[in-house]
Amino acid sequence: xxxxxxxxxxxxxxxxxxxxxxxxxxxxxxxxxxxxxxxxxxxxxxxxxxxxxxxxxxxxxxxxxxxxxxxxxxxxxxxxxxxxxxxxxxxxxxxxxxxxxxxxxxxxxxxxxxxxxxxxxxxxxxxxxxxxxxxxxxxxxxxxxxxxxxxxxxxxxxxxxxxxxxxxxxxxxxxxxxxxxxxxxxxxxxxxxxxxxxxxxxxxxxxxxxxxxxxxxxxxxxxxxxxxxxxxxxxxxxxxxxxxxxxxxxxxxxxxxxxxxxxxxxxxxxxxxxxxxxxxxxxxxxxxxxxxxxxxxxxxxxxxxxxxxxxxxxxxxxxxxxxxxxxxxxxxxxxxxxxxxxxxxxxxxxxxxxxxxxxxxxxxxxxxxxxxxxxxxxxxxxxxxxxxxxxxxxxxxxxxxxxxxxxxxxxxxxxxxxxxxxxxxxxxxxxxxxxxxxxxxxxxxxxxxxxxxx
Amino acid sequence: xxxxxxxxxxxxxxxxxxxxxxxxxxxxxxxxxxxxxxxxxxxxxxxxxxxxxxxxxxxxxxxxxxxxxxxxxxxxxxxxxxxxxxxxxxxxxxxxxxxxxxxxxxxxxxxxxxxxxxxxxxxxxxxxxxxxxxxxxxxxxxxxxxxxxxxxxxxxxxxxxxxxxxxxxxxxxxxxxxxxxxxxxxxxxxxxxxxxxxxxxxxxxxxxxxxxxxxxxxxxxxxxxxxxxxxxxxxxxxxxxxxxxxxxxxxxxxxxxxxxxxxxxxxxxxxxxxxxxxxxxxxxxxxxxxxxxxxxxxxxxxxxxxxxxxxxxxxxxxxxxxxxxxxxxxxxxxxxxxxxxxxxxxxxxxxxxxxxxxxxxxxxxxxxxxxxxxxxxxxxxxxxxxxxxxxxxxxxxxxxxxxxxxxxxxxxxxxxxxxxxxxxxxxxxxxxxxxxxxxxxxxxxxxxxxxxxxxxxxxxxxxxxxxxxxxxxxxxxxxxxxxxxxxxxxx
Numbered sequence: 001x002x003x004x005x006x007x008x009x010x011x012x013x014x015x016x017x018x019x020x021x022x023x024x025x026x027x028x029x030x031x032x033x034x035x036x037x038x039x040x041x042x043x044x045x046x047x048x049x050x051x052x053x054x055x056x057x058x059x060x061x062x063x064x065x066x067x068x069x070x071x072x073x074x075x076x077x078x079x080x081x082x083x084x085x086x087x088x089x090x091x092x093x094x095x096x097x098x099x100x101x102x103x104x105x106x107x108x109x110x111x112x113x114x115x116x117x118x119x120x121x122x123x124x125x126x127x128x129x130x131x132x133x134x135x136x137x138x139x140x141x142x143x144x145x146x147x148x149x150x151x152x153x154x155x156x157x158x159x160x161x162x163x164x165x166x167x168x169x170x171x172x173x174x175x176x177x178x179x180x181x182x183x184x185x186x187x188x189x190x191x192x193x194x195x196x197x198x199x200x201x202x203x204x205x206x207x208x209x210x211x212x213x214x215x216x217x218x219x220x221x222x223x224x225x226x227x228x229x230x231x232x233x234x235x236x237x238x239x240x241x242x243x244x245x246x247x248x249x250x251x252x253x254x255x256x257x258x259x260x261x262x263x264x265x266x267x268x269x270x271x272x273x274x275x276x277x278x279x280x281x282x283x284x285x286x287x288x289x290x291x292x293x294x295x296x297x298x299x300x301x302x303x304x305x306x307x308x309x310x311x312x313x314x315x316x317x318x319x320x321x322x323x324x325x326x327x328x329x330x331x332x333x334x335x336x337x338x339x340x341x342x343x344x345x346x347x348x349x350x351x352x353x354x355x356x357x358x359x360x361x362x363x364x365x366x367x368x369x370x371x372x373x374x375x376x377x378x379x380x381x382x383x384x385x386x387x388x389x390x391x392x393x394x395x396x397x398x399x400x401x402x403x404x405x406x407x408x409x410x411x412x413x414x415x416x417x418x419x420x421x422x423x424x425x426x427x428x429x430x431x432x433x434x435x436x437x438x439x440x441x442x443x444x445x446x447x448x449x450x451x452x453x454x
Numbered sequence: 455x456x457x458x459x460x461x462x463x464x465x466x467x468x469x470x471x472x473x474x475x476x477x478x479x480x481x482x483x484x485x486x487x488x489x490x491x492x493x494x495x496x497x498x499x500x501x502x503x504x505x506x507x508x509x510x511x512x513x514x515x516x517x518x519x520x521x522x523x524x525x526x527x528x529x530x531x532x533x534x535x536x537x538x539x540x541x542x543x544x545x546x547x548x549x550x551x552x553x554x555x556x557x558x559x560x561x562x563x564x565x566x567x568x569x570x571x572x573x574x575x576x577x578x579x580x581x582x583x584x585x586x587x588x589x590x591x592x593x594x595x596x597x598x599x600x601x602x603x604x605x606x607x608x609x610x611x612x613x614x615x616x617x618x619x620x621x622x623x624x625x626x627x628x629x630x631x632x633x634x635x636x637x638x639x640x641x642x643x644x645x646x647x648x649x650x651x652x653x654x655x656x657x658x659x660x661x662x663x664x665x666x667x668x669x670x671x672x673x674x675x676x677x678x679x680x681x682x683x684x685x686x687x688x689x690x691x692x693x694x695x696x697x698x699x700x701x702x703x704x705x706x707x708x709x710x711x712x713x714x715x716x717x718x719x720x721x722x723x724x725x726x727x728x729x730x731x732x733x734x735x736x737x738x739x740x741x742x743x744x745x746x747x748x749x750x751x752x753x754x755x756x757x758x759x760x761x762x763x764x765x766x767x768x769x770x771x772x773x774x775x776x777x778x779x780x781x782x783x784x785x786x787x788x789x790x791x792x793x794x795x796x797x798x799x800x801x802x803x804x805x806x807x808x809x810x811x812x813x814x815x816x817x818x819x820x821x822x823x824x825x826x827x828x829x830x831x832x833x834x835x836x837x838x839x840x841x842x843x844x845x846x847x848x849x850x851x852x853x854x855x856x857x858x859x860x861x862x863x864x865x866x867x868x869x870x871x872x873x874x875x876x877x878x879x880x881x882x883x884x885x886x887x888x889x890x891x892x893x894x895x896x897x898x899x900x901x902x903x904x905x906x907x908x909x910x911x912x913x914x915x916x917x918x919x920x921x922x923x924x925x926x927x928x929x930x931x932x933x934x935x936x937x938x939x940x941x942x943x944x945x
Contacts, residue, residue, distance in 0.1 A: 309517075359591070363621075364587055364591060365583065365584040365587045365588060366584065366588060370587075374580075374624070374628070377624065377625060377628055378518075378628050378631075378632070381625070381628050381629050381632055382632055390625050391622075391625065394621040394622060394624070394625055395618075397621060398614060398617055398618045398621060401613070401614055401617055402610075402614060405610065405613070409598065409606055409610070412595070412598065412599065413598050413599060413605075413606050414606075443514075444515070445515060446515060446516070446517060449517060450517075
């Protein structure tokens with residue numbers, strides 16, 4: 001509850017800061033400082049200190065899982081601010097408002113990770129989505145950005161409509177908006193509502209075949225906001241997804257398991273195969289986010305304790321690695337693979353760090369990405385069903401190695417004029433610390449998972 | 455203690471190497487670090503042989519019951535000795551080779567040693583997988599950066615091929631882990647698992663594919679000749695000398711005792727594949743003009759023999775394989791040393807363009823001939839001991855009906871090996887010198903030293919193999935006892 005209210009308040013503060021303050025540095029500093037306060041207050045809430053007590057009539061409940069996930073999101077956003085805040089100011093003139101929108105998105109994330117009522121689910125998802133429509137189109141003079149924003153808005157509104165229809169049907173079947181249901185689960189109304197909710201959530205997390213908006217939106221949005229969307233918003237969608245299907249539809253697992261397995265397989269296939277053919281690293285990362293979404297869907301399919309632990313670890317690993325890669329990508333002018341040629345000669349430290357991020361996304365041991373994929377595989381093998389999905393997933397993981405390593409090859413082994421980027425020492429050291437965290441999590445995943453139980 | 459040092463010394467050595475920009479300094483430091491590792495390994499073999507020194511266990515990820523558990527058993531001793539001996543040999547023999555950015559090169563080489571040591575020592579399945587992959591990553595960077603013309607595409611193929619096998623193995627490991635009685639990755643838990651027959655079958659293939667790609671076994675061998683050809687020779691020495699033994703160790707330690715029923719069931723199929731690969735590779739080796747590719751194909755033949763012997767499941771076969779792992783590693787490094795100095799001096803690896811080297815460098819010729827004959831398995835050399843034990847093992851096998859066929863076919867490949875090896879020696883060293891080789895070459899001290907050390911090993915093991923036989927006896931008995939399926943038929 002702390003974080004929910006603080007992020008909402010900070011959003012308003014950031015809106016006013018851009019009017020009242022003239023210096024961009026101070027706006028940035030207020031944002032970073034505010035986020036630190038939010039993170040600290042969330043960690044305090046994990047140990048029991050609640051600043052605000054509001055009776056939500058059981059519609060929101062902050063259990064351990066939600067609080068830990070929120071901490072991961074806030075920490076990732078903090079790293080995102082530290083790395084990319086200066087690039088946010090290059091997008092347009094409404095500097096403080098971009099931060100305000102990001103804070104509102106974080107508020108929506110806290111709601112959607114802890115809902116106990118379908119109304120709150122809807123509220124959380126909408127609070128996440130609407131600021132994103134604005135952020136996508138924030139590069140007002142760029143035609144692609146405008147197209148991306150309109151596309152996102154129209155399709156997002158459509159999927160929200162589907163979600164509302166699904167919620168209405170579930171309400172019609174069960175008689176309540178609360179997600180803990182006891183009766184009415186056998187009716188056709190309920191199953192229809194479940195399907196509609198599944199499809200709309202699949203849209204939000206860009207699972208195939210509802211992923212068609214993702215590459216254009218991620219490509220058209222300013223790279224600095226793509227970084228935020230592809231990571232934090234996507235994992236928030238997944239937490240909402242797993243929460244929904246655990247609480248509301250958990251008893252009906254045999255009904256939807258096969259469908260989720262099929263969605264997972266198609267997502268993995270489309271995400272990985274199309275990423276192979278991309279010429280632009282930014283678009284490749286968009287498709288790679290779809291394939292990573294496929295891996296995260298495996299947690300929803302499995303729905304056991306390994307799956308939940310794995311999803312938390314996956315969120316952390318995926319967010320940190322992708323934020324890191326985007327932070328470097330934003331500094332470059334040329335987003336194509338050839339733009340990375342001989343990068344290692346110009347910037348050896350940045351190239352080494354980007355290599356670690358790519359190895360983590362590919363799933364090489366010693367990185368957090370490997371252990372998170374390991375947890376996902378373990379979760380599915382534990383269910384004992386649909387073992388074909390495991391073999392298919394690992395084959396797709398091999399395909400993903402191909403396009404991630406293309407970047408490494410361009411950086412180290414290809415000739416060219418490496419692009420010159422101007423980065424500060426603080427930027428480099430933050431990236432090194434980020435790579436260190438990824439390797440640390442790759443050896444000791446308990447650093448995160450421990451907090452789920454204690 | 456000893457296993458920890460075997461991992462930590464090259465790790466520290468490797469990480470520090472990245473910071474030494476001076477060429478001479480980093481070579482000395484790498485050699486020094488590898489010699490310390492060698493001393494530690496010898497200590498583990500001779501003086502500090504008690505159990506408390508040879509194992510180490512720490513808890514790692516307790517929530518899934520994965521522990522950092524490493525131990526030196528008999529087979530591990532030999533393989534760690536092989537690794538510890540190979541790296542100084544490689545560094546000494548390539549002392550004069552030029553490398554751009556030597557600090558990165560030697561750092562990555564030593565990090566590869568960490569991965570290799572870890573695979574041979576790991577007694578926990580997840581740790582085994584970690585080190586298995588970690589040995590691959592430095593190899594990828596080494597081959598891609600310092601290799602031949604087609605290095606980028608070839609190394610990429612090598613990486614993806616091997617990665618596919620390893621990740622399939624990961625699926626099998628997780629599945630077996632979920633069926634262990636106490637849900638742990640420890641090797642003793644894996645040995646005590648009982649699995650349904652049908653699932654054992656596909657688990658066997660998932661794991662075997664990973665090891666078959668590594669060794670390699672026909673038809674999963676297509677990555678190997680190109681990779682060996684395009685890699686810098688120092689890296690090829692380690693790849694063929696040490697890294698392929700990871701596959702053999704995987705079969706012996708992680709496949710045979712765990713999935714023993716499928717091991718028995720699929721033994722004939724796999725032995726057929728192995729023997730086919732041996733004959734196929736030997737025939738291709740006879741046709742080869744490029745020296746590096748010739749040795750690469752001969753390596754496939756040798757590993758095929760080891761694989762077929764393992765599936766024969768006899769005591770002498772097992773010990774033969776364990777000894778031959780060491781022998782093959784040493785011998786093939788010797789061959790690569792000679793090829794490297796031929797290429798460096800004359801600029802060509804093609805047999806058709808060389809000739810008459812022995813006229814100007816008799817010392818090199820003698821040393822090469824000894825190593826080559828050891829490769830064929832001439833009596834008095836170490837190769838003979840290994841091959842004789844292996845053939846004895848296949849012939850005495852009680853688990854297969856086709857032991858005579860396998861022995862005869864494998865025997866034919868020995869003859870083929872003699873054909874291509876002696877052919878190569880004749881054309882390259884004897885005969886007329888031509889314009890390329892007229893300049894002559896007198897072997898340098900460092901190369902002579904490395905080759906001499908190898909020749910010493912060849913004769914010592916060839917004449918007195920008892921040391922090795924003693925070390926490996928307990929391990930091979932233990933593994934065979936775990937793999938024994940005859941008691942299942944007794945009822």
